[in-house]
Amino acid sequence: MASLDRVKVLVLGDSGVGKSSLVHLLCQNQVLGNPSWTVGCSVDVRVHDYKEGTPVEKTYYIELWDVGGSVGSASSVKSTRAVFYNSINGIILVHDLTNKKSSQNLYRWSSEALNKDLVPTGVLVTNGDYDQEQFAENQIPLLVIGTKLDQIHETKRHEVLTRTAFLAEDFNAEEINLDCTNPRYLAAGSSNAVKLSRFFDKVMASIKLFLNLIYIL
């Protein structure tokens, strides 16, 4: 019975983009006071009401697995990280709005998580790993979150937001841009909160679909 309630969502991104702060904000509804380096993986749980407002509303626990590290690490570290990529139901890709490289690295992060049986190549690999077809047939729901929105100056905001819109389109995913030190971005009823719960609903729906298929077969 416990396995039916089990929902696992990965939170991936470069070092220092704010994954731990984000996860803390999502799960505890509080700002993380003292962020420190994440070694290995840290897990937190979010309570999510699936199909809220309808008679079939049910509360689920969604596990957010915050995997630390950088995408350019040695292959030994990558193989160790691959342990956490088993049986995931959703991926949240986090990038830093002030750092363009972290947005570009999201392609590599997603291929690492989705193609976990590929052998990682050497250090000087280019960003040409991105394969459009791979994302077309991907069943796992993705969400792109950009952090540190407050550090972008007003004048540059438009340019940055168009760039991230293209990024989210590439992944065929929704995008949210926020500042992890300010809980009002995820206040109930705001468009970000709606997008977030839509994403989690999609995650639940994909599990339900999978389980229904199992039952049919």
Added chain:
Amino acid sequence: MSFLIDSSIMITSQILFFGFGWLFFMRQLFKDYEVRRDHFDDANIEEDVTGFAVSCSSRYFHWKLNLCVILLILVFLVPFYIGYFIVSNIRLLHKQRLLFSCLLWLTFMYFFWKLGDPFPILSPKHGILSIEQLISRVGVIGVTLMALLSGFGAVNCPYTYMSYFLRWFMLLAELFVICLLFGDFVCFHCRMAMTRRTMFQKGEVHNKPSGFWGMIKSITTSAPGSENLTLIQQEVDALEELSRQLFLETADLHATKERIEYSKTFKGKYFNFLGYFFSIYCVWKIFMVSILFSPVRVQVIFPGNGRKRKVGLMEAWNFNLHISLSRDLTDLFFLFWWQVKFWSQHISFILVGIIIVTSIRGLLITLTKFFYAISSSKSSNVIVLLLAQIMGMYFVSSVLLIRMSMPLEYRTIITEVLGELQFNFYHRWFDVIFLVSALSSILFLYLAHKQAPEKHMTP
């Protein structure tokens, strides 16, 4: 005419090296970070690269020019930029960046000057800002650094490359399973914690201590639910700590497994052989240095006036003095000593050349790994500048030290440029620090080896 040819050769090689350094900088080092494209970085790269430039160009003028440029950059430019970037990172001082970075630089210059006092390198007939003063101080720092690194490297190289130390990875599979199971464990506990929390939030038990007396009461008696909560929370914290340790161990084991696989390939076998060769050389070097420092005193004949006196082995080796033994053995020993000294000079010149090239490459690789490990988007500029500073000092001091191993005819070139520095002091200082560093790294590696016995189990 020949001057023009030489200048053009120098300039083209500089541009080549500059391009190479730039490529390395952008593709390797800063692959994952956004670099703030200031013109500061150009100077930084130029410095990095000039350090590569093989200054065994036999043209005296270019040689001296290169050295002056490197020194200037090392002592004036790079510390200033380091100070500037550090100060830019601190939000409070953002307004008066220039002022504070000047202050930092002046502090650095003061300590840099003070550094020269305890060492016998100041000679009164040179002015304050002469090249000898600067080189002597930079040389001291660089030589210390080099000796530390080569002491560590001389011990670490055999340790790493010899397959004797590569063992076991059966624990790897076990740790995989533990990691997976552990993830389940943490989630289960988290969920229990969340359940309790929502129960409280939905208003079953009023838990907050109100006022002073409430707090006193809550110390003595606490609601049973909250006790379980803290217990569970503590368990979760302990399990999370365990997971971090397991993760690090697993990563370590993966790396060991890869090293084992690598050692079975041809390249691996080649490096293994090199490892044996260099470990013999390192052991020989440590042996030589410890012998030269031993308190054995021998009787020597001074070449100038034929007087006999007792000196330590170190002086005998350095000053090329003839050791006088009993009549029948003297000639044999003298012949042997002279041959060893003659050949060791040439061999060590070649070997030192190889070692310097590979050590610069090894240093760069190690520093790159170090860079990846500790840098973040804030501090990456500072770290690159620090690396450039270290590289520059390393280069200057390798110039100083190579003089010892060079055959006599090339020594004069270096001596002319660098003036009357006390070279023997630097050699002695290098040997002392080398010995200290080698011994302490042997101790350190032995302790580390002892700490993780399961990694080195025999099958």
